[in-house]
Amino acid sequence: MQPSSFKAFFLATIPCLVRKFIVNEYAVFIPISIQSPRITGHILALLDTGSPFTVISPRDLERFRISLKTLANTPAPTVSLAGFKFKRHSLGSATIHLRDKDDAVVSFQTECFNMIGPTKIDKKTSKELQAIPSLIGNDFLREIRATFVFNPSDKVAFLEIP
Amino acid sequence: MRSFARDSEWLTRHYEEIKNSGKRVIAIKDGKVIHEGENVKDVLHDLEKQGEDLALILIEVIPPDDAAFIL
Numbered sequence: 001m002q003p004s005s006f007k008a009f010f011l012a013t014i015p016c017l018v019r020k021f022i023v024n025e026y027a028v029f030i031p032i033s034i035q036s037p038r039i040t041g042h043i044l045a046l047l048d049t050g051s052p053f054t055v056i057s058p059r060d061l062e063r064f065r066i067s068l069k070t071l072a073n074t075p076a077p078t079v080s081l082a083g084f085k086f087k088r089h090s091l092g093s094a095t096i097h098l099r100d101k102d103d104a105v106v107s108f109q110t111e112c113f114n115m116i117g118p119t120k121i122d123k124k125t126s127k128e129l130q131a132i133p134s135l136i137g138n139d140f141l142r143e144i145r146a147t148f149v150f151n152p153s154d155k156v157a158f159l160e161i162p
Numbered sequence: 163m164r165s166f167a168r169d170s171e172w173l174t175r176h177y178e179e180i181k182n183s184g185k186r187v188i189a190i191k192d193g194k195v196i197h198e199g200e201n202v203k204d205v206l207h208d209l210e211k212q213g214e215d216l217a218l219i220l221i222e223v224i225p226p227d228d229a230a231f232i233l
Contacts (some may be wrong), residue, residue, distance in 0.1 A: 009203055019173075020177060020178070021178045022225055022229060029170065030169040031163075039217075041216075041217025041218055042166040044170050044173075044220060046233070048217065048233050055187075057225065062164065062203065062206060063206060063216045063221060064217055072220070097163050131199060131231075132233070
């Protein structure tokens, strides 16, 4: 296959941001805009192909004024992340906007996004949790049929979307 | 969306110097650190008092050097 015909297969290239994160290792981030009945705003999410779920972290939920206490007290499946236990609540239907390499906005309708609130809320836990970012997991990447390219040596990462 | 993406790019370019400055929690708007603090709650509280729309601002937490966790 010629490189040019391969390129034509994709409708959008979404550039990602590569920078140091935990233990000075490089990680991939992607700015996202969310529109849903409960949340409207922006997040900078870590692209985590090891995560089966796409989640909005407690620190972003606090920014959107979603009560972590209410999430903790409402029945929901539990999920472990970074050694902590969270309740995972579906955000429901949401429109997600990404920015492509030409600065155009690419939009998707999805039900993949989840809100996660810690099962235990105290001052110490809150401080430790604040380093955990929102995550784009495999569920969303699969749903939008994205191909993920990451070269940590050259600090290049992008999504190709058909 | 575009201004948030630009602020995210700005953070990526300046991450090392922000980290080395010892800042813990920062708020970025229009390519500038507009507020900083020790925890997210306090930063959000202060920004709200300044009349900022929290949903549109980039808040980043710089993990300490000894922080290590697997997501």
